[in-house]
Amino acid sequence: MLDNYFPILAFIFVSIAVGIGPSIGGWVCSSLLGWNRPDSQKLSPYECGFEAFEDARMKFDVRYYLVAILFILFDLEIAFLFPWAVVLNEIGFFGFVSMMIFLLILVVGFIYEWMKGALEWE
Amino acid sequence: MELVQAFQGLLQSGLGGLWGGYVFTVIKTLILIICIVLPLLLSVAYLTLWERKFIGWMQIRLGPNRVGPLGLLQPIADAIKALVKELIIPAGSNKFLFVVAPAMALAPALAAWAVVPFGPGVVLADVNAGILYLMAMTSLGVYGVIIAGWASNSKYAFLGSMRSAAQIVAYEIAMGFALVCVLMVSHSLNLSEIVNGQAKGYFAEQGINILSWNWLPLFPMVLVYFISGVAETNRSPFDVVEGESEIVAGHMIEYSGMAFATFFMAEYANMILISTLTAIMFFGGWAAPVEMAPFTMIPPFLWLFIKMFFIVTIILWLRATFPRYRYDQIMRLGWKVFIPLTIVWLVLIGAWMQTPWNIWK
Numbered sequence: 360m361l362d363n364y365f366p367i368l369a370f371i372f373v374s375i376a377v378g379i380g381p382s383i384g385g386w387v388c389s390s391l392l393g394w395n396r397p398d399s400q401k402l403s404p405y406e407c408g409f410e411a412f413e414d415a416r417m418k419f420d421v422r423y424y425l426v427a428i429l430f431i432l433f434d435l436e437i438a439f440l441f442p443w444a445v446v447l448n449e450i451g452f453f454g455f456v457s458m459m460i461f462l463l464i465l466v467v468g469f470i471y472e473w474m475k476g477a478l479e480w481e
Numbered sequence: 482m483e484l485v486q487a488f489q490g491l492l493q494s495g496l497g498g499l500w501g502g503y504v505f506t507v508i509k510t511l512i513l514i515i516c517i518v519l520p521l522l523l524s525v526a527y528l529t530l531w532e533r534k535f536i537g538w539m540q541i542r543l544g545p546n547r548v549g550p551l552g553l554l555q556p557i558a559d560a561i562k563a564l565v566k567e568l569i570i571p572a573g574s575n576k577f578l579f580v581v582a583p584a585m586a587l588a589p590a591l592a593a594w595a596v597v598p599f600g601p602g603v604v605l606a607d608v609n610a611g612i613l614y615l616m617a618m619t620s621l622g623v624y625g626v627i628i629a630g631w632a633s634n635s636k637y638a639f640l641g642s643m644r645s646a647a648q649i650v651a652y653e654i655a656m657g658f659a660l661v662c663v664l665m666v667s668h669s670l671n672l673s674e675i676v677n678g679q680a681k682g683y684f685a686e687q688g689i690n691i692l693s694w695n696w697l698p699l700f701p702m703v704l705v706y707f708i709s710g711v712a713e714t715n716r717s718p719f720d721v722v723e724g725e726s727e728i729v730a731g732h733m734i735e736y737s738g739m740a741f742a743t744f745f746m747a748e749y750a751n752m753i754l755i756s757t758l759t760a761i762m763f764f765g766g767w768a769a770p771v772e773m774a775p776f777t778m779i780p781p782f783l784w785l786f787i788k789m790f791f792i793v794t795i796i797l798w799l800r801a802t803f804p805r806y807r808y809d810q811i812m813r814l815g816w817k818v819f820i821p822l823t824i825v826w827l828v829l830i831g832a833w834m835q836t837p838w839n840i841w842k
Contacts, residue, residue, distance in 0.1 A: 374591035378584030385739020404635035480809035
């Protein structure tokens with residue numbers, strides 16, 4: 360059983376190495392072959408040629424939070440649906456109806472948030 | 482094969498039975514992984530060339546044709562150029578996160594390939610929780626974008642990463658529901674079994690596999706999955722994350738040289754992954770469309786490649802054809818069209834499976 364999962368672990372390590380590789384390679388090559396002359400203008404954030412006005416650690420729209428919270432609800436719902444979907448043929452009509460009741464409750468919540476305007480981006 | 486056994490014997494006699502076995506397993510696994518990752522990186526490099534060629538033809542241009550015959554050495558020239566460019570780390574950035582972000586974007590796009598089957602039994606890790614692993618890995622990709630946008634300490638980068646986070650999570654849900662429909666009809670989380678499950682049914686017995694595949698009974702789900710995939714990889718027409726005309730390059734704006742190229746590689750690796758997954762979930766994976774002589778002669782992995790290539794080309798075609806969506810339209814499509822549609826279709830499929838006409842016994 361665990362034998363099957365070892366290649367996945369190894370693959371994750373290899374892909375992290377491949378992910379870091381280009382940056383290290385680029386750092387080595389550019390310092391050997393290219394040049395590295397930083398100055399304060401070059402190291403400042405890019406704002407279409409203007410000098411940067413202020414820090415970018417600013418307030419942002421609360422709707423992004425809202426979307427994140429709604430996402431957690433629905434993603435958990437999908438996590439519940441996965442095992443149910445796999446065994447749907449065995450659990451038969453009773454299993455189907457139970458999940459439909461669960462879905463109904465969530466759909467009521469979904470309709471409520473829709474009516475409240477939580478999904479609007481004007 | 483004998484060579485492999487001889488090597489195993491040598492290791493076991495040299496290091497003792499138990500440790501020799503472990504070392505053998507590790508080396509064998511690493512070689513297999515390299516056999517997947519190297520062709521994948523090569524495909525990523527040549528997908529960039531194919532994109533430029535293909536869009537060039539669509540716009541009645543030639544595309545790259547100077548570097549090597551037909552421009553075939555263009556990706557290598559691009560790589561060398563990116564390698565020797567100066568790497569800039571902005572003064573106001575979070576240095577550690579700024580350096581780690583490209584790796585966070587690329588690593589999950591590669592790691593997801595561990596469970597992808599290339600043919601009957603040709604899979605690195607034949608695990609039962611394949612789809613769960615895939616969902617986990619494709620969701621992790623968003624961290625690279627968010628971390629890049631936050632660590633850059635630049636307003637454009639920050640806006641780009643906020644947009645991408647909201648967009649990716651919205652389409653992740655539609656994608657998850659579409660996958661649940663696939664699971665309902667295939668009764669397994671294992672990708673090989675999903676492919677095998679599509680080779681059953683009335684039409685497959687007649688030798689017309691293509692009509693038994695999931696795309697026909699789950700038709701709207703194919704479109705939902707594919708379009709969500711395009712939105713998740715931040716491809717046009719959903720590329721407001723990069724939106725060249727408004728926020729220049731989004732989360733990648735402060736990156737230069739090879740760090741920038743890493744984000745590019747991640748995007749193209751994700752495109753290839755999404756296309757392959759669409760082929761596996763809905764288009765029969767490695768199976769031939771018709772059980773007839775010219776079709777069955779093509780080996781399975783080549784079929785998977787052909788399907789993947791067609792779907793990737795459709796993604797490129799979308800970029801050449803459509804203008805960019807407005808952000809509120811993207812969110813409306815995700816939350817108000819795709820999620821209700823997928824929920825309704827899920828209930829429909831579930832109800833269909835309760836009737837005597839259930840075709841997925």
